[in-house]
Amino acid sequence: MKRTMVNALGNEVGKSIVLCGWVHRIRQLKRVGFIILKDRSGYVQCVVEPELLNTIRLESVIKVTGNVVISLNDYGPLEVQVEKIEMLNQSEQPLPIIVNQADLDVQLDTLLEHRVLGLRHPKEQAIFKIQAGITEHFAAFLRKNGFTQIHTPKLVKEGAEGGANVFKLDYFGETAYLAQSPQFYKQMMVISGLERVFEIGSVFRAEAHSTSRHLNEYISLDLEMGFVENESELMALETDLLRTLMTWLGDEYALELRRLNVTLPTVPDEIPHMKLSEAIEILKNLYHKNELEGDLDPEGEKLISKYIFEKTGSDFLFLTHYPRAKRPMYTKPCGAHETHSFDLLFRGLEITTGGMRIHDLEALKANMHYKNLDPNAYSSYLEAFRYGAPPHGGLAIGLERLTAQLLGFSNIRRTTLFPRDGQRLVP
Amino acid sequence: MKRTMVNALGNEVGKSIVLCGWVHRIRQLKRVGFIILKDRSGYVQCVVEPELLNTIRLESVIKVTGNVVISLNDYGPLEVQVEKIEMLNQSEQPLPIIVNQADLDVQLDTLLEHRVLGLRHPKEQAIFKIQAGITEHFAAFLRKNGFTQIHTPKLVKEGAEGGANVFKLDYFGETAYLAQSPQFYKQMMVISGLERVFEIGSVFRAEAHSTSRHLNEYISLDLEMGFVENESELMALETDLLRTLMTWLGDEYALELRRLNVTLPTVPDEIPHMKLSEAIEILKNLYHKNELEGDLDPEGEKLISKYIFEKTGSDFLFLTHYPRAKRPMYTKPCGAHETHSFDLLFRGLEITTGGMRIHDLEALKANMHYKNLDPNAYSSYLEAFRYGAPPHGGLAIGLERLTAQLLGFSNIRRTTLFPRDGQRLVP
Numbered sequence: 017m018k019r020t021m022v023n024a025l026g027n028e029v030g031k032s033i034v035l036c037g038w039v040h041r042i043r044q045l046k047r048v049g050f051i052i053l054k055d056r057s058g059y060v061q062c063v064v065e066p067e068l069l070n071t072i073r074l075e076s077v078i079k080v081t082g083n084v085v086i087s088l089n090d091y092g093p094l095e096v097q098v099e100k101i102e103m104l105n106q107s108e109q110p111l112p113i114i115v116n117q118a119d120l121d122v123q124l125d126t127l128l129e130h131r132v133l134g135l136r137h138p139k140e141q142a143i144f145k146i147q148a149g150i151t152e153h154f155a156a157f158l159r160k161n162g163f164t165q166i167h168t169p170k171l172v173k174e175g176a177e178g179g180a181n182v183f184k185l186d187y188f189g190e191t192a193y194l195a196q197s198p199q200f201y202k203q204m205m206v207i208s209g210l211e212r213v214f215e216i217g218s219v220f221r222a223e224a225h226s227t228s229r230h231l232n233e234y235i236s237l238d239l240e241m242g243f244v245e246n247e248s249e250l251m252a253l254e255t256d257l258l259r260t261l262m263t264w265l266g267d268e269y270a271l272e273l274r275r276l277n278v279t280l281p282t283v284p285d286e287i288p289h290m291k292l293s294e295a296i297e298i299l300k301n302l303y304h305k306n307e308l309e310g311d312l313d314p315e316g317e318k319l320i321s322k323y324i325f326e327k328t329g330s331d332f333l334f335l336t337h338y339p340r341a342k343r344p345m346y347t348k349p350c351g352a353h354e355t356h357s358f359d360l361l362f363r364g365l366e367i368t369t370g371g372m373r374i375h376d377l378e379a380l381k382a383n384m385h386y387k388n389l390d391p392n393a394y395s396s397y398l399e400a401f402r403y404g405a406p407p408h409g410g411l412a413i414g415l416e417r418l419t420a421q422l423l424g425f426s427n428i429r430r431t432t433l434f435p436r437d438g439q440r441l442v443p
Numbered sequence: 444m445k446r447t448m449v450n451a452l453g454n455e456v457g458k459s460i461v462l463c464g465w466v467h468r469i470r471q472l473k474r475v476g477f478i479i480l481k482d483r484s485g486y487v488q489c490v491v492e493p494e495l496l497n498t499i500r501l502e503s504v505i506k507v508t509g510n511v512v513i514s515l516n517d518y519g520p521l522e523v524q525v526e527k528i529e530m531l532n533q534s535e536q537p538l539p540i541i542v543n544q545a546d547l548d549v550q551l552d553t554l555l556e557h558r559v560l561g562l563r564h565p566k567e568q569a570i571f572k573i574q575a576g577i578t579e580h581f582a583a584f585l586r587k588n589g590f591t592q593i594h595t596p597k598l599v600k601e602g603a604e605g606g607a608n609v610f611k612l613d614y615f616g617e618t619a620y621l622a623q624s625p626q627f628y629k630q631m632m633v634i635s636g637l638e639r640v641f642e643i644g645s646v647f648r649a650e651a652h653s654t655s656r657h658l659n660e661y662i663s664l665d666l667e668m669g670f671v672e673n674e675s676e677l678m679a680l681e682t683d684l685l686r687t688l689m690t691w692l693g694d695e696y697a698l699e700l701r702r703l704n705v706t707l708p709t710v711p712d713e714i715p716h717m718k719l720s721e722a723i724e725i726l727k728n729l730y731h732k733n734e735l736e737g738d739l740d741p742e743g744e745k746l747i748s749k750y751i752f753e754k755t756g757s758d759f760l761f762l763t764h765y766p767r768a769k770r771p772m773y774t775k776p777c778g779a780h781e782t783h784s785f786d787l788l789f790r791g792l793e794i795t796t797g798g799m800r801i802h803d804l805e806a807l808k809a810n811m812h813y814k815n816l817d818p819n820a821y822s823s824y825l826e827a828f829r830y831g832a833p834p835h836g837g838l839a840i841g842l843e844r845l846t847a848q849l850l851g852f853s854n855i856r857r858t859t860l861f862p863r864d865g866q867r868l869v870p
Contacts, residue, residue: 056636135636141635184612
């Protein structure tokens, strides 16, 4: 008999069916026993002869044959009266973590060590279903707006972001780097005539310090577009992307959001924005933070987000006009000291960096010199600018950060299946 | 004035509009001049005063203001009578490759060296638009079938495929590898309760030899699913995936397919299949290929594909029951010497490897011993099998290979934006 999914049992009342899944809970009374069975679609109560439970263990994989009857219980309006249980894969006991309580009561390290088992908890699984929804919407929204998905190499010779935070490896006798971002390549694809491109891919940062907001490998949601006149267009696009994301997640992931007790933020028609220098001024005057120069620190991001939330009710804030000194060489300058760039803060954490890029070859070379970089080290990137480069700009969203802020986790390891940091290369 | 896209000019007849794009062709007659302008949506003829052309070069980026009129020409039923041209970015001349002829008449090396410029040719751009369509359909089809998209780490400690073909790097004093596949992680995610997962991501193979069908980095379309009973279910799913892909590409990418002069294959309701050993027997008897043992070589793949095409008209062929000796340790054995595994050949090239996996912990350890591997080296992978692992299997499709076979290219570098091989780490 073909397997029925738990969420399709409503069509099978009064019929004999087969379910497959994991043993989530077991309750053995004198005359009757219960198994709560879970599959990828949901949970259902199964009523069994008590003696059938003797060989059943939590988290084992079983195949159940039985009849669907109407009978309201904690898991819904139906239950399955079991005729036969087949053991597909017995689980060891005791389990290193308990996954059938209201909350997973374990330390982060323990959770990550037993990631696979931990995901059997409905709340943990909900995180990554919602994350898949974010990715899906990101791609769908951009396609609708004329963007083409691209895949660019992660093994590179020219580092886009500069600096020392790059993983090196031997590549057939040459030194290769792991891409810190698809920055050069997405720009090149705009210039190639695709005009509007996006990439969902892994990026790598060899930062040794360990914080709740950094990982050495993460998923970057990148987009880049041609024929934009200024960064306001990019910010408007991201606003639209986020607004439609919230609506879509609310519709498609209502169950998962409820499980996590999450209220989605309202994205205003226009997200508040201010110059970085204004933000620094406000932090100095209102919060006596005097040490900031050219960028915010994590505390500064939290405080200015709090400030704007209290003032406008917005969970989001664009900071603009970052100083040239703090932005990579491809960033389009704005006057002598600032740039046409922005960050997006969401509930106190930067989730996006974006901006206009330099599209004029001579201006780009000049900015490399300004940054003490040798244009000869970037010749394949620079070639793209010789044969017709439109004005362009783009941005990148950290998928794990966006997920964490949306769902209320203070550490992005909670929203990363298998985080990579100085302590973790397994599982 | 807001920019109009070329493919939206039909709504603007008799009106003044602004176009932005690249100069594809220039023709200067005595009394009149023509520019063929291209943007991401198409091509249009622009009629200009001849003297306006003096400063215009091929592939420069321009902004054109003019009136839309009905006038049939090689590029469609409309043309733009230009009032003003603004130079947004002048292109250098001469161009290293000519991109406005019917075909790009350059060697592969030259094309890849000037990849960005080469993509200005409509045929080159069509390849990657179709490739984006393949990825889009892969994800959409699987989501519809209950799969969740996942993102798993590319920096790993335990190599899934074994062997020496792995890139190594220093990871904060430890040795890390670049993932050759998401094999372990996708299995772990099935076991975690997600049941059905897919990943679209980069994989890395440190193979030193250079062939038309291998790259050192490529995009793997991976799927893995629980509660399958045998490999026939996996093969049926892939058949359905490919059949719906062809229909969808035919609808969505008709223009691009026409540009490339491509006829999409018909995917039969059931793709022919045979045991690998049968294929080897046929190749021996019919084609006097006597040297094959346990696998096909490229010539063997071509010949058996030719054989099945002549016999059944199918461009696809599943080969099954690969020998245990040739398959990785996670592959489910079938009898003493074979496995529950398969390859899919498409027009003479393997584009998929798949199969059932071992889901019983002891059997998995035993198979590691059979393969002379130490289970202790795989402890985080093995842990997943201790707490309830359902029967499962999966497959992976090489995106560049599928694209190449579909579009009729003999070298997968043609269907890779920036290929990585022993000779190429830039651009």
